[in-house]
Amino acid sequence: MGVAESWRTNQSRYLMEGRKCTKCKTLYFPIRQHCAKCMDDSMERYIFDTKGKIVEFTRIEEAPQGFELMVPYNYGIVELDEGVRISCQIIDSYSKDLEVGMPVEMTFRLLRKSEDQGILQYGFKALPIE
Amino acid sequence: MKVEKLGYSHTEGFLENTLEVSVMTAIGIVGYGVYIPRYRVTVEEIARVWNDDGKIISKGINVTEKAVPDIDEDTATISVNAARNAIVHSGINPSELGAIYVGSESHPYAVKPTAVTVAEAVGATPDLTSADLEFACKAGTAGMQMVAGLVKAEEIKYGLAIGTDCAQGRPGDALEYTAGAGGCAIIMGRENVIAELEGMYSFTTDTPDFWRREGARYPSHAGRFTGSPSYFRHTESAALGLMDKLGLEVDDFDRVSFHQPNGRFPMSAAKRLGIPLEKLEDALCVKRIGNTYSAASMIGFAAQLDLAKPGERVLLVSYGSGAGSDAFSFIVTDEILEKRNRSKTVEDYIDKRIPLDYALYAKHRGKIVMD
Numbered sequence: 001m002g003v004a005e006s007w008r009t010n011q012s013r014y015l016m017e018g019r020k021c022t023k024c025k026t027l028y029f030p031i032r033q034h035c036a037k038c039m040d041d042s043m044e045r046y047i048f049d050t051k052g053k054i055v056e057f058t059r060i061e062e063a064p065q066g067f068e069l070m071v072p073y074n075y076g077i078v079e080l081d082e083g084v085r086i087s088c089q090i091i092d093s094y095s096k097d098l099e100v101g102m103p104v105e106m107t108f109r110l111l112r113k114s115e116d117q118g119i120l121q122y123g124f125k126a127l128p129i130e
Numbered sequence: 131m132k133v134e135k136l137g138y139s140h141t142e143g144f145l146e147n148t149l150e151v152s153v154m155t156a157i158g159i160v161g162y163g164v165y166i167p168r169y170r171v172t173v174e175e176i177a178r179v180w181n182d183d184g185k186i187i188s189k190g191i192n193v194t195e196k197a198v199p200d201i202d203e204d205t206a207t208i209s210v211n212a213a214r215n216a217i218v219h220s221g222i223n224p225s226e227l228g229a230i231y232v233g234s235e236s237h238p239y240a241v242k243p244t245a246v247t248v249a250e251a252v253g254a255t256p257d258l259t260s261a262d263l264e265f266a267c268k269a270g271t272a273g274m275q276m277v278a279g280l281v282k283a284e285e286i287k288y289g290l291a292i293g294t295d296c297a298q299g300r301p302g303d304a305l306e307y308t309a310g311a312g313g314c315a316i317i318m319g320r321e322n323v324i325a326e327l328e329g330m331y332s333f334t335t336d337t338p339d340f341w342r343r344e345g346a347r348y349p350s351h352a353g354r355f356t357g358s359p360s361y362f363r364h365t366e367s368a369a370l371g372l373m374d375k376l377g378l379e380v381d382d383f384d385r386v387s388f389h390q391p392n393g394r395f396p397m398s399a400a401k402r403l404g405i406p407l408e409k410l411e412d413a414l415c416v417k418r419i420g421n422t423y424s425a426a427s428m429i430g431f432a433a434q435l436d437l438a439k440p441g442e443r444v445l446l447v448s449y450g451s452g453a454g455s456d457a458f459s460f461i462v463t464d465e466i467l468e469k470r471n472r473s474k475t476v477e478d479y480i481d482k483r484i485p486l487d488y489a490l491y492a493k494h495r496g497k498i499v500m501d
Contacts, residue, residue: 014251047253069201069493091200094484108210108251110202120238122206122247130482 006121013123016106018084020046029084050106052080052126057090057098066112078104078126089125103129157281158323158460159316160288161220161469164432165211166312166419166479169198171491173307179488180302187307192393196310196420198486198494199296205234206244208313209294210251215473216290216315217252221322227254228286229277232262233269233424235342235349236296248292258286266340267389268450269293270314270424275456277318278327288319295423300348301497308392310420312479314428324469325435325444325460331372332456333364340451351451357395360453365389365399368455369447376459380404383459384442387430389449390416396430412437418480424450433476438462 001009009030011017018029023040029048034041057076060067067073074090076098091109092098104126111121172195174184188194199208209232217224230252232245245260263269263276270293277289294313299305318327339360342349365388373379386409388396393416400410413430415422422429427448434444439462446458492498 010250014247015253091202108207108214109200110204110207119242120204120206122210122251125202 001121003119006119013111013121014108016048016050016124018046018048019043027082027084029080029086048084049081050124051129052078052086052104052106054090054098054100054102054104054126054128055079055085056100074098076126091125091127098128105129156326157278157318157320158326158463159435160222160319160321160323161216161218161317161472162315162324162432162435163212163215163217163219163473164312164314164425164429164476164479165208165215166422166429166476167197167199167203167208168482168484169200169486169491169494170195170419170483171198171486171488175488175491176307190394191307192397192414193308193417193420195418195483195485196308197312197422198491199311201494203296203311204238205232205236205294205296205313206238206247208296208311209234209244209248209292209315212294212313212315213248213252213290213292216317218473219469220288220317220319221469221472222288222317222319224253225257226287227252227290227317228258229280229289230254230258230260230292231273231276231290232260232292232294233265233271233273234262234294235264235266235269235423236294236298237262237264244294245292248290252290254290265454266450266452267295267391267421267423267426268448268454268456270428271446271448271456271458272450274316274318274458275330275332277316278330281318281320288317290315290317292316293424293426293428295425297421297423298348298495301492303348305349305351308416308421310416310422312419312422312425312429314425314432316428316432322465322469323463324466325438325462328443328459328461329372329376330456330458331368331375332454333368333371334454335364337364337451337453339453356391356451360451361389361391361395361449362399362402364453364455365447365449366403368457369399369403369445372445372447372457372459378443378459382443383445384409385412385434385438386410386445386447387413387427387434388447389427389455390414390430391421391426391449393417415476415480429476435462435466436470436475436477438466440464440466 177184273291297309
């Protein structure tokens with residue numbers, strides 16, 4: 001992710017900002033300009049709640065470039081309390097006790113370092129609630 | 131000045147070199163929050179690697195283990211999580227924050243503020259001022275002074291001061307046993323304060339006891355010089371200077387928190403000041419999370435607020451190498467009971483611990499050379 005793209009998506013990654021259709025009230029994450037349900041373009045800013053549950057996950061043992069130090073880590077789909085599903089990293093590196101349906105809370109973490117001299121990208125990850 | 135009671139001699143310029151801020155009234159802490167990473171490495175485990183006697187070292191520094199950040203945690207992430215807890219505790223709308231200052235000696239960037247990431251991540255942008263501060267371990271309390279000044283001057287409604295560090299100690303150095311990680315965020319304002327700011331006072335000199343040169347990875351220190359002319363002189367002088375300014379005596383304080391580079395220094399400072407250990411004990415988080423540098427005195431202060439009763443007077447004295455101390459006196463109000471348990475306490479974070487061995491600790495702290 002380049003500097004400009006990272007800056008454009010700051011609000012989504014930092015605050016979990018999505019969109020709400022003012023006409024049919026459908027919620028969206030990530031941000032989109034038109035409602036996929038009623039095709040209306042009167043979308044308003046919506047900040048999602050930080051709580052949800054694990055829908056599915058997989059354990060990454062062989063990481064792509066930039067994530068080597070994090071292995072093993074979990075990546076999965078989380079359903080937020082509002083019903084919207086998002087994909088993100090699930091923090092629980094040293095435990096294999098993750099389960100589908102487990103409640104999670106979004107927390108603020110470093111997502112990746114683009115390169116040695118590049119910018120640092122921050123955003124949300126899901127943390128299982130004990 | 132009462133500072134002379136401890137036998138410290140000052141130059142004629144002593145008063146001119148000492149920052150004095152007028153006594154504050156009717157402003158105070160609106161909310162606070164902390165964040166401490168879950169991982170821990172014990173002093174004995176570090177000592178095992180360096181062929182030292184862990185039991186003797188642990189007893190000597192009065193620290194059993196220290197907090198270690200996760201691989202994807204740094205000063206920015208810890209600051210954001212502490213700030214979010216403070217906002218929940220305060221009950222304010224984050225868009226009403228007029229200033230955010232982050233004090234640390236481990237900012238992720240050399241150039242690009244941590245404070246703007248915090249401001250964006252708590253929803254405070256764009257109508258506010260922000261900056262990163264650096265003064266060894268007292269940059270967080272320097273932020274508290276700046277915020278208090280802006281609130282007092284009615285330039286802002288609320289301001290947020292954060293002290294956070296992911297401290298680094300050179301492998302094998304004495305600092306490695308204590309260099310921990312954590313953050314504390316304090317929101318100040320005029321309405322619904324949980325602790326009223328009674329006054330503040332600072333004591334500052336050029337004393338080179340601990341430093342890190344530009345580009346250096348690990349800090350250097352002057353060994354025992356970090357004690358008497360540095361930590362003790364500044365901490366005690368600031369405490370006594372504040373009492374002199376406010377017309378208070380040591381016995382007027384119910385709870386105290388000092389900077390805690392190890393578990394011994396704050397106990398010795400309290401003893402020299404005539405403060406009973408039980409008034410300090412609840413603040414000594416260093417024993418279980420290590421020295422959190424810019425956050426250390428503030429997390430200790432937060433631990434005191436977690437337990438404080440309305441009407442109690444709390445003394446907070448930071449210390450930053452280089453060197454200086456900021457002293458604050460707060461009087462706890464009834465509002466603290468209303469806001470208690472809104473967010474996680476210091477003890478909640480200290481209790482949640484995942485032990486690491488030295489190898490995983492080294493991986494977490496980037497001490498393994500990859501190329």
